[in-house]
Amino acid sequence: MSGSNARSNAIRAITSYKPDLAPLNYADTKPTEIYGSNVFSDKVMKERLPRIVYKSLRKTIEQGVQLDPSLADIVASTMKDWAIEKGATHFTHVFYPLTGHSAEKHDGFLSPDGNGGVITEFSGKMLSQGEADGSSFPSGGLRSTFEARGYTAWDVTSPAYLMENSSGIVLCIPTAFLSWTGVALDRKTPLLRSNQALNKQASRILKLFGKKTSLPIISYSGLEQEFFLIDRNFVFGRPDLLTAGRTLFGAKPAKGQEFEDQYYGVMPRRVMSCITEAERELYKLGVPVRTHHNEVAPSQYEIAPVFETANLAIDHNQLMMTVLKKVAKRHGLHCLLHEKPFSGINGSGKHLNYSIGNAEVGTLFEPGETPHENAMFLVFLVAAIRGLHKYGGLLRATVAAASNDHRLGANEAPPAIMSMFLGDQLTDILEQFRVGQVRGSKGKRLMNVGVDTLPPLPADPGDRNRTSPFAFTGNRFEFRALGSSMPASASQTALNTIMSDSLDYAATRLEKLSGGDPEKLHAAVGKLIQEIVEEHSAVIFNGDGYSEIWHQEAERRGLPNYRTTPEALMVYTSPDVVDLYSRYNVLSRQELKARQEIYIEQYCKTIRAEANLVIRMGRTIIYPAGLRFQQELLRACLDMRALNREPDTVLLDDIDDTLRKLREGLEHLENNVDMKIEDPVQEAHHKCTVVIPAMNAIRTLADHLETIVPEDLWPLPSYQEMLFVK
Ligand code: ADP
Ligand code: MG
Numbered sequence: 001m002s003g004s005n006a007r008s009n010a011i012r013a014i015t016s017y018k019p020d021l022a023p024l025n026y027a028d029t030k031p032t033e034i035y036g037s038n039v040f041s042d043k044v045m046k047e048r049l050p051r052i053v054y055k056s057l058r059k060t061i062e063q064g065v066q067l068d069p070s071l072a073d074i075v076a077s078t079m080k081d082w083a084i085e086k087g088a089t090h091f092t093h094v095f096y097p098l099t100g101h102s103a104e105k106h107d108g109f110l111s112p113d114g115n116g117g118v119i120t121e122f123s124g125k126m127l128s129q130g131e132a133d134g135s136s137f138p139s140g141g142l143r144s145t146f147e148a149r150g151y152t153a154w155d156v157t158s159p160a161y162l163m164e165n166s167s168g169i170v171l172c173i174p175t176a177f178l179s180w181t182g183v184a185l186d187r188k189t190p191l192l193r194s195n196q197a198l199n200k201q202a203s204r205i206l207k208l209f210g211k212k213t214s215l216p217i218i219s220y221s222g223l224e225q226e227f228f229l230i231d232r233n234f235v236f237g238r239p240d241l242l243t244a245g246r247t248l249f250g251a252k253p254a255k256g257q258e259f260e261d262q263y264y265g266v267m268p269r270r271v272m273s274c275i276t277e278a279e280r281e282l283y284k285l286g287v288p289v290r291t292h293h294n295e296v297a298p299s300q301y302e303i304a305p306v307f308e309t310a311n312l313a314i315d316h317n318q319l320m321m322t323v324l325k326k327v328a329k330r331h332g333l334h335c336l337l338h339e340k341p342f343s344g345i346n347g348s349g350k351h352l353n354y355s356i357g358n359a360e361v362g363t364l365f366e367p368g369e370t371p372h373e374n375a376m377f378l379v380f381l382v383a384a385i386r387g388l389h390k391y392g393g394l395l396r397a398t399v400a401a402a403s404n405d406h407r408l409g410a411n412e413a414p415p416a417i418m419s420m421f422l423g424d425q426l427t428d429i430l431e432q433f434r435v436g437q438v439r440g441s442k443g444k445r446l447m448n449v450g451v452d453t454l455p456p457l458p459a460d461p462g463d464r465n466r467t468s469p470f471a472f473t474g475n476r477f478e479f480r481a482l483g484s485s486m487p488a489s490a491s492q493t494a495l496n497t498i499m500s501d502s503l504d505y506a507a508t509r510l511e512k513l514s515g516g517d518p519e520k521l522h523a524a525v526g527k528l529i530q531e532i533v534e535e536h537s538a539v540i541f542n543g544d545g546y547s548e549i550w551h552q553e554a555e556r557r558g559l560p561n562y563r564t565t566p567e568a569l570m571v572y573t574s575p576d577v578v579d580l581y582s583r584y585n586v587l588s589r590q591e592l593k594a595r596q597e598i599y600i601e602q603y604c605k606t607i608r609a610e611a612n613l614v615i616r617m618g619r620t621i622i623y624p625a626g627l628r629f630q631q632e633l634l635r636a637c638l639d640m641r642a643l644n645r646e647p648d649t650v651l652l653d654d655i656d657d658t659l660r661k662l663r664e665g666l667e668h669l670e671n672n673v674d675m676k677i678e679d680p681v682q683e684a685h686h687k688c689t690v691v692i693p694a695m696n697a698i699r700t701l702a703d704h705l706e707t708i709v710p711e712d713l714w715p716l717p718s719y720q721e722m723l724f725v726k
Contacts, residue, residue: 007717010233014725017332021084023273024280035635036286038086038162040079048078060156063216064196067156072124080122083171088162090170091122095154095177096187097137098598100487102318103177105132106170128154132177138601139185140594140657150185152177155192158315161285174315183591187489190586191311194496195219199583201500202356202364204507208514208521209376215358219496222307222353222476223317226484227324228300228336229271231725235334239617244610245338245485246403249699251706253720254342267294267301268726270629274331275303281323287316297346297414298723305431307353307476310492315351317488333556339483340406342719343699347407348484354495355476356380365473375525382430382532383506384477385420387498388470389539391580392418393560393571394498395470396481398490400568400599403605408563414480416568417561418556419541421468427540433529434537443585467545497586506532545716565603566684572596600680607687611673614695618666621715622702623659629709630655654708662701669694 036043047053060067085089092104107126110118120579137150152175160173177186184190194216202217235241240248267275279289288306292593295302303320307313321337328335340347357363364380367373388395395418399408404666407413417641422430432438465471469481482491506528513524538557554561571577572592581587587595633652640647672690677683706714 007237007715007721010231010237011721011725013332014231014234017270024276025542027459029192029584031228031280031283034280035283038284039286040082040160042159043284044082048082052075057156064157064199069124069128072128072457074124076122076124076127079127079171080120080474082459083169084109084120086162086595088169088171092170092172093132093154093175094172095132095152095175096318096487096489097142097177097380098187099138099184099602100485102322103132103137104170104172105130130175137177137185138598139179140597140601144685150177150179150339155188155311157192157309157311159286161319164281164284175725184587187487187493188311188315190581190591191314191489191493191496193586194493194584195310195499197586198356198496198503201503201507205376205379205503205510206361208374208507208510209480210518211361211376213358213360217356217358217364219310219492219499220307220353220355220357220363220476221310221313221488221492222302222304223313223488224302224351224353225317225320225324226295226300226302226348226350227332228341228348229274229328230299230336230722232329232332232334232726233385233724237715237717239621240610240613241334241336241341244613245336246341246406247343247719247722248610248614248695249622249702249706249716250342250719251703253718253723255720255724264583267292270331270333270494270726271301274328274333275301276329278320278324278327282316282320285316285319285323287319289320295346295348297336297342299726300346307355310496314492315580323486339401339485339486342723343406345719345723346412347410349413349480350482350484350486350488352479352482352488352491352495353473353476353480354366354492356496356499363438363475365472365477367538371522372438375522378529379506379510379525380503380535381426381472383428383499383502384530385539386505386532386536387495387502388418389422389536390501391494391498391577392539393562393568393574394562394577394580395479395491395494396562397568397577399483399486399495399601400562400565401483401484401486402565402603402610404481405563405565407483408481414467415545415551415554415561416481416561416563417545417551418469418481418539419545419554419559420477420539421465421471421542421545422540423465423472424542426472429540430529430533430537430540433526434533436530438526465545468541469545487679493586497584498579500584501580531663543631564688566600566681566688569596569599569603569684570681572599597680600684604680604683604687607691608673611669611691611695614698615666615670615673618662618698618702621660622705623666624707625713625715626655626659626662630659632710632713651708655705658701658705662705663697665694665698665701669698696707 009315049057053074056068056071057075059065090106090108092106094104096100097103109120109122111121132150132152155174155176158174160171163170163172176192177679178184178189198219199216206213206217238247240246275292279292281290288308289303290306292301292303305316308316324335337348355365365377367377396416408416469479469586471478471480481489482488496722503725509528510521510524513527514520538559539667541550551561562571573596578589578592581592582589630652637647637649637652669691672694675686677686706718
C-alpha cells in the first residue's frame with residue numbers, strides 16, 4: 001500500500017467508525033458494586049479469612065510488622081479459592097524491574113494429581129516468594145557479583161487483584177524483586193525502604209511536639225496522568241509512532257494549540273467512551289479514579305485518581321497506564337504515553353502530589369489551627385525547603401530519560417532547575433523568621449507575636465503557579481517534572497529520603513536547642529526556621545519558571561541545572577547522594593551505581609533506536625517522496641522548454657538542495673549512530689551532543705519537504721490529520 005493510500009484509508013476508517021461496544025450501563029450494575037470487585041480487598045479478607053489470621057495480616061499491612069509465615073498458607077488458599085471462583089486460571093507475581101515496565105510470569109493453579117486428574121495448588125510459599133530469572137532484566141553489573149537468579153517477595157501492603165484479559169483471568173500479586181543476597185533489582189524495594197526511614201524520622205518530630213499516633217507515618221501520592229489518544233489507523237502509517245512512541249518527523253499543523261480551545265473543552269464521543277470504559281476497568285481494580293478532562297494540546301487528556309498511600313498509588317498508576325493502552329485499542333484508538341509525541345505541541349507529564357502523614361494525624365504539610373500546630377507544620381515545611389535545596393539534583397535525576405528531555409525546560413513543563421514555589425504569604429512569613437521579627441501573616445491583620453506564639457497561617461496559599469517544578473499547594477507539594485510514561489517510584493523514593501534526612505536534622509537540632517524542655521520548643525523552632533531559611537532559601541522561587549531571567553538568576557543562586565539526561569544521571573553516584581541513600585538504607589553505593597548504569601544504557605538504546613528509525617524512514621519514505629516531486633517538477637520544466645518558454649525553477653532548486661542535504665544528513669547520522677565508544681558515559685554524551693543534533697537537522701529538512709511536496713505524494717499521516725481527525 002502506498003503511503004498516501006494508507007492516509008486516505010485511515011481517514012475513511014475514522015469517518016465511518018461505528019462503535020461495536022454497547023454503552024456502559026451503570027443502572028443495572030452500580031459503580032459501587034463494581035468498585036474493587038477484582039481486588040482481594042480488606043472486605044474480602046475480613047469475610048473469608050479466619051479472624052486471627054485477618055487480624056495478623058492487618059497488623060502487617062498497617063504497621064509493617066512481619067507476617068507470621070505459618071499464616072501464609074491460610075491466606076494463600078483463601079486467595080486461591082476467591083480467584084478461582086471469579087474465573088482465574090493462573091497467578092503471577094507482578095514486579096517492577098528497572099526497565100520501567102511491570103513484569104509478570106504466569107503460573108497455572110492446576111497440578112496433576114497423579115491419577116490423570118488435576119488439583120488446584122497455591123501454597124503460602126507460592127504466594128510469598130517466587131523465583132524470577134534475574135538475568136533477563138537489567139541489573140547494571142550486579143549480576144557479575146551476584147547470582148543471576150532473583151526472587152520476588154510479596155508486598156503485603158499492595159493488595160492482590162485479578163487482571164481480566166480476553167483470554168482469561170490472572171491473579172496478580174504485587175511483589176518486590178531482589179537478588180538472593182538482598183540487593184534491590186526493582187523500583188519498589190527502595191520505595192518501601194524509604195517509607196521506613198521517613199516514618200522513623202517524622203515520628204521524632206511528632207514526639208517532640210507531643211503528638212501521639214498508633215500508626216506509622218507514611219507518604220502519600222496523587223498522580224495526575226496525561227496522555228494522547230489518536231486514531232489507531234494513523235499509527236500503522238507511522239513507523240515512528242509505532243516503534244518509538246513519538247513522531248520523529250512532522251511539520252507543524254496550520255492550526256496548533258494556540259487558540260487554547262481544547263483545554264477543558266468537550267471530549268469527542270469516542271474518546272469519552274474510551275476513558276469511561278478505562279475508568280470502569282480501573283474501578284474493578286480498586287483504583288480510585290476521580291477526574292478526567294481535556295488537556296492543553298489537541299487530542300491530549302488527563303485522568304487523575306484520589307491520592308493513596310504512595311506504594312499503592314504508584315502500583316495503581318502502573319495499572320492505569322496498562323489499562324489505558326488496552327482499552328484504547330477496543331475503541332480504535334491508540335494511547336500515547338510518551339512525554340513528547342508531537343514536536344511543537346505540548347508534551348505529557350505526570351504530576352506527583354506529595355504529602356506525608358497518616359489516617360490519625362492527617363497530612364503534616366497542612367497548616368494547623370493553633371500556634372502549636374503551625375509550629376509543627378513549619379518544621380515540616382522548612383525540612384522540605386532544606387531537602388530540595390540540598391538534593392534538588394537528585395530529584396532531577398529521578399526524572400531523567402531521553403523522552404523527558406524533550407519536555408523539561410521547553411517552556412511548557414517546568415525547567416530542569418529544581419526550585420520551590422511557596423506563594424507570597426508563606427515566603428513572607430519565612431522572611432520574617434529570617435530577620436527575627438515575626439509580625440504575622442501578610443494580607444491578614446498584624447499580630448503581635450513573638451517566636452513562641454506563631455501567627456495564624458493561610459490555609460490556602462491562594463496563588464497558583466504552573467511553571468514551578470515543585471509547588472506548595474496548601475497541604476501538599478506538587479512535583480511536576482515527572483514524565484507521563486515514567487513510574488513515579490524513583491521520585492517518591494527521593495522525596496521520602498530527602499525528607500527523612502531533613503527531619504532527622506531538624507529533630508536533632510530541636511532536641512539540642514530545647515534541651516528536651518517542651519517550654520523551650522517554640523523558641524527552638526523559631527531558631528531552626530531562621531537557620532534553615534538563612535541557608536536554604538535560594539531554592540524558593542515564586543516567579544515565572546519558564547523565563548530566561550530565571551535561568552540566569554538560578555545560576556547566580558548556585559542551583560544546579562542539568563539540562564540533559566546524561567548530565568543528570570551522574571548525580572546518582574555523587575558523594576552526597578551515595579551518603580544520603582546509604583545513611584537511610586534506601587540504596588547502597590553498589591545499587592545506585594547499578595541504577596545509573598542501567599539508565600545510561602537505556603538512554604543510549606533509545607537514541608540509537610530512534611536514530612536508526614530516522615535513517616530508515618528518511619531513506620525509504622521521505623527521500624523517495626521528495627524525489628517523486630522532483631521528477632514532476634523536472635517534467636514540467638521540460639514541457640515548458642519544449643514550448644520554448646522559460647520555466648520558473650525556484651521550487652525545483654529548493655527541492656534539489658533539500659534532497660541533497662537530506663542525503664548528506666542521513667549519511668552523517670549513519671556514520672555516527674553506531675560509533676564504537678567503550679565508555680557508556682562517553683557514549684551517552686556522544687548521543688546527546690552529536691546524534692540528537694544530527695537527527696534534528698534531518699527532521700528540519702524533512703519537515704520542510706512536507707510543506708512543499710504535494711499532499712497526494714506525501715506518505716506520512718500529517719500532524720493535522722493525527723491531531724484533529726477524531
Ligand atoms: P489540580 O488542581 O492540580 O488539577 P486536583 O485537585 O485535581 O489538582 O488534585 C490533584 C491530585 O492531588 C489528586 O490526585 C488528589 O487526590 C491529590 N491530592 C489531594 N490532596 C492530597 C494530599 N494531601 N496528598 C497527596 N495528594 C493529594
Ligand atoms: Mg495538578
